[in-house]
Amino acid sequence: MTLPVSIDSVGAACAYVMLTPDPYAKLMAARAVARAWRLGRLAHRFDTAMPDRPARPATPKLLPPGQMPRRGKIGSERARIAMLHALAHIEFVAIDLAFDLIGRFGGEFPRAFTDQWMQVGAEEAMHFALLDRRLRQMGSHYGALPAHDGLWQAAEETAGDALARLAIVPMVLEARALDITPATVERFESVGDSTTAKMLQRIMHDEIRHVSAGTTWFSWATNRLGVESANHYQMLVKRHFRGSVKPPFNDSARRQAGLTEDFYAALAT
Numbered sequence: 001m002t003l004p005v006s007i008d009s010v011g012a013a014c015a016y017v018m019l020t021p022d023p024y025a026k027l028m029a030a031r032a033v034a035r036a037w038r039l040g041r042l043a044h045r046f047d048t049a050m051p052d053r054p055a056r057p058a059t060p061k062l063l064p065p066g067q068m069p070r071r072g073k074i075g076s077e078r079a080r081i082a083m084l085h086a087l088a089h090i091e092f093v094a095i096d097l098a099f100d101l102i103g104r105f106g107g108e109f110p111r112a113f114t115d116q117w118m119q120v121g122a123e124e125a126m127h128f129a130l131l132d133r134r135l136r137q138m139g140s141h142y143g144a145l146p147a148h149d150g151l152w153q154a155a156e157e158t159a160g161d162a163l164a165r166l167a168i169v170p171m172v173l174e175a176r177a178l179d180i181t182p183a184t185v186e187r188f189e190s191v192g193d194s195t196t197a198k199m200l201q202r203i204m205h206d207e208i209r210h211v212s213a214g215t216t217w218f219s220w221a222t223n224r225l226g227v228e229s230a231n232h233y234q235m236l237v238k239r240h241f242r243g244s245v246k247p248p249f250n251d252s253a254r255r256q257a258g259l260t261e262d263f264y265a266a267l268a269t
């Protein structure tokens with residue numbers, strides 16, 4: 001896929017991904033934008049306002065988190081499909097989160113910030129494609145079940161502050177995925193579905209780097225402000241995150257991502 005010629009800046013390209021509703025078209029747009037950036041075809045210019053909300057396809061139906069139907073008996077195929085569908089939705093939203101981060105805040109950071117988050121955005125698109133393909137192999141697809149709308153709330157809550165966005169999205173929400181994924185992998189392994197288990201492990205490997213990108217740029221920005229990173233992180237999480245930061249933590253994966261205990265131990269509930 002090639003981008004329309006009018007898309008010649010990073011800002012315009014990020015808005016283009018966000019305003020593409022169809023899942024397959026969005027994933028192709030994400031890959032095309034990351035590629036165009038790599039090839040030097042986009043100016044490092046942030047001249048386009050990001051939409052408040054990304055365009056969404058007609059399905060899945062979005063429900064408030066508390067209204068999601070129950071997943072059925074653990075171990076049943078129905079429950080596994082529901083779990084993969086929930087993960088596919090997270091990856092789908094993660095595409096928009098990456099491009100919104102770049103388009104909204106990239107101008108406050110050096111070019112290397114855009115380099116790194118473009119790569120993250122392309123990886124989220126690949127994760128979504130992997131999960132949707134697996135759902136199709138199991139007789140379902142993304143959009144077949146409802147999904148919950150909690151993730152974008154975190155984006156709205158942090159739309160005005162790059163540091164709050166980095167603290168909440170990669171350093172709380174993506175870090176939590178590192179805590180949860182090993183148990184999910186085990187669950188798929190225990191029913192003999194090693195294909196899904198391996199896929200989730202591969203995704204987790206990338207997610208460690210996404211958390212690491214969050215931690216790296218958070219520290220870069222707090223150093224520049226002359227404030228202490230861990231304290232500032234705790235203040236922002238208390239102010240902007242309504243959920244709880246709860247153990248058990250995957251300390252080793254978090255540490256690999258530069259998210260050491262001095263950041264989150266004091267927040268644990």
Ligand SMILES: [Fe+2]
Pocket residue numbers: 091094123124127203207
């Ligand atoms: Fe991902």
Ligand SMILES: [Fe+2]
Pocket residue numbers: 094124174206207210
């Ligand atoms: Fe990610």
